[in-house]
Amino acid sequence: MKMFTDLKNLFGIFIYLLICGTFVLTSSPVWAGEADVLDVKIAKTDADMFRFSVTVRHEDQGWDHYADKWDVLDMDGNVLGTRVLMHPHDNEQPFTRSMKISIPMHVKKVTVRAHDKVHGYGGAEIVLKLPNS
Known part of the structure; x- marks a missing residue:
């Protein structure tokens, strides 16, 4: 017993x-984990201008832990543009934000990555060819 x-x-x-x-x-x-890039749409708007619409998923948890930016990089790792995200998206997941970027004519492919305030970079990235390049 x-x-x-x-x-x-x-x-x-x-x-x-x-x-x-x-x-x-x-x-x-x-x-909350790392910020993942889920989708990227690119439209050429001028000779060297492209509009990027990037969909990011991250389990934002208020102001201390949220996806705070995404970057477009060339294949050498140089940052071509950064879209700063000014607030958490706790109730909007995944979310899409856009930005126009001037990209040098010799760049044919880019990587898009996301960043969050706790983990930094490390989530899913997308590599894609620029349209008409």
Whole structure:
């Protein structure tokens, strides 16, 4: 009978720790993960001008942890343009924002990446060929 009581107490402690651990993980700002680029649409608007419409997904958690920008880079890693995101999108996921960028004529392919305030870069990126290049 004592062994059954001891096992019951251990099981209770295990459940308590499991519940506490789950609460800590889900309330942590790290839980939101990295910002992912889901889609990119590019339209050529002039000889060296392109309009980028970028769809980003990130589980924004208020002002301390949100996707705060996305970048367009050439294949050498040079940043060609950055779209700063001025506020969290807690209730708008995924979201799309646009920007026009002047891109040098020799650039034929670009990488689009997103950034968040906690993890920085590291989520899904998209590499694509520029239209009419």
